[in-house]
Amino acid sequence: MTSAYILIAAVLLLGGVLAILGDHLGSKVGKSRLRLFKLRPRQTAIAATFLTGVSIAATTLGILFATSQSLRQGVFRLDEILAKRRQAQRELEQARDKLQKLEERQQTTNRDYQHAQSKLDRTSKQLDKLQSQVASLRSERQSLVAERDRLANKIESLDGKLKQREQKIAQQQQKLEASRNRLQELQGRQEQLKAQIEQREQKIAQQQQKLQATRDRLQALREQQQQLKAQIEQRDNKIAQLDEQIAQKNETLKQRQARLQDLQQELSLLQRRASRFRQEYQTLRRGDVVLPKDRVLASAITRIEKSSDAQQIVDKLLQEANKRAYRATRPNNNQVDERVIAITKAQVKNLRQKISDGREYVLQIRSDGNYVMGEDKVGVFTIVAPNKQIFGAGEAISTVSIDTEQMGRSQLQNRLDRLLSAAKFRARRSGILGDVRVETGTLALTNFFERLNQASAGQFDRIQAQAAQPAETAGPLELKLVALKDGKVVFSSSELGTNSPQAS
Structure with missing residues (x-):
């Protein structure tokens, strides 16, 4: 917008300057009484003023066309732009009509789907009876498909004949148009040409009657084809529904088999747990349990700002857990002089990596079984969880x-x-x-x-x-x-x- 204002101001200023120069030039020419092309001084001044005005107009248009692409397009391509705009509006209206038709078709499809769903519930009760009819329906479908293909071939041949006749009619119409043009040019042969035109129009009428009969027959064949298609689709839908029901039964059977496998795995897990519980029971019979299973030996809430601090915090937590386990299994010895907790280097490394991301974590070290007094080693496991609400x-x-x-x-x-x-x-x-x-x-x-x-x-x-x-x-x-x-x-x-x- 600013460039347009600048352009208008520049054009006005240039027009004013050129007008002043033209007036000054006309005055000079008039006063000096110059002559051009054997003209009188007054006519020479008028010619100079005219040329100055033409220069003003040409300069103005040249500046506008040189600096404004939209003005060039508006002057030279206005008709093309308007035609494109009208075409775009027509395409927009066609798209809106298609969208409305698609929405109506979607609503119809939704209603049909709900109706089909209700039919599906009733059909599921008749699954056993319909399975015996699948073979007969499929054979009937094959015969209908063959009939459909035969009719399709016949329709294609009729379409070819119809196109040939339409071409002939188009040729006749072209000849008729040429005859009419010739009738206007040759007034003297009007009667003869009239007779020829009437004969050709009669032939055209006969061809059109034949064409209409062919169209009616083609329409009847198309309707018959649509009926056959509808029957085939109905049979296909029934077969698809039966196949779907059979697939659902098979899926249910697969789910039950998978459930049986899960139960077998769970039974195996329970048997292993029972064996472990028997071992723990034997341990309990040998002596008093001083350190029960899942006892918290050490716990802390920490946030690691530097990765180098993780080792120090983990070592401190392990020392606290070792101290509690040692005092529990050796209550008569107050001095902790050996390591009794059993934990692998991989567990310690994994613990350091988990807490080194800068978030706040809850760390716990717990016993992994029941231990009696005098145990050499106490197995432990770690729990790391983000501390959140x-x-x-x-x-x-x-x-x-x-x-x-x-x-x-x-x-x-x-x-x-x-x-x-x-x-x-x-x-x-x-x-x-x-x-x-x-x-x-x-x-x-x-x-x-x-x-x-x-x-x-x-x-x-x-x-x-x-x-x-x-x-x-x-x-x-x-x-x-x-x-x-x-x-x-x-x-x-x-x-x-x-x-x-x-x-x-």
Whole structure:
């Protein structure tokens, strides 16, 4: 836009300068009484002024055409641009019509699909009966396909004849047009040409009648072909539906076989676990277990800023785990003078690599079995998990239903134990590595149970364990027990006791 303003200003300024120069030149020529081509001085001045005006116009147009491509296109290619614009508008309207037709066709297809789905449900009940009909349908389909091919060949031959006749008609029409042009040029032979034109028009009418009869026959054949296609498609759909149902049965059988293999693998795993439990049982019989399985020997929350610090933190954690394992298996020896935990260099290297990415992690070293007093080595395994929020405050962790009218004291106790076990199980499964405990301890838990036992029938229908506050991976997860009626809180454990927290 700025360049256009500059161009207009330059053209106006140049026009003014050229006008001044033209006027000055005309005055000079008039005063000096010059003559050009034997003209009088006045006529010479008029000619000079005319040439100056022509120069102004030519210079202006030259500047505009030289500096503005859009002006050149607008002057010399305006008709072409308008034609392209009209063509684009027609194509846009055709595209919109096609889009509308496609949307209508999609809606029709959706309705047909829903109708076909309902038919599929009914057809699935008749699978056994239809399987016996598949062979006959397929043979009938082959005959219909052969009939369709025969009709298609016949239609192609008729199309060829129709095209030949149309070509003949076009030739006749061309000849008729030539005859009419000649009739206008030769007025004297009008009567003779009239007779010839009438004869040719009669021939054309006969050809058109034959063409129309051929078209009608072709249309009938096409309709017959469409009917055959529809019948073939219906049979194909039935066969496809039957094949799909058979495939579904086969898929179900494969899933059951895969499930059987999974159960066999699970049985093998359980047998191996049973063998391991028997070995641990023999270990328990030989002496008192001083270090049970899955005991946390060392734990830490760390964020490594430099990769060189990872070795120091891992070594410190291993030293703490070794100290606890040594004192547990050798309680009479207070001085730790040997390494008793068994861990591979690959485990230590993997631990360092996991915690060296700059994020905050929870590290734990746990015993991998039951150990008695005097064990030479204590096997351990490591747990590394990002320290992130697992549960938000007030988030429901586990829920069980309660019917105080039908349940006694022992059944209520079992329900409460099940609630706490489910909460602990979900917490472990979600990634909580620390303690899982009731928010305000034993007193609140006892008072909550007594309140449940003393409640009237229908006072509440569920009890729920919620996170008392946001809980991260490192823990602890403190639980708040709530009694609910139709989704509304009736009372909670936080209202019933303030004792110190205790592990559930």
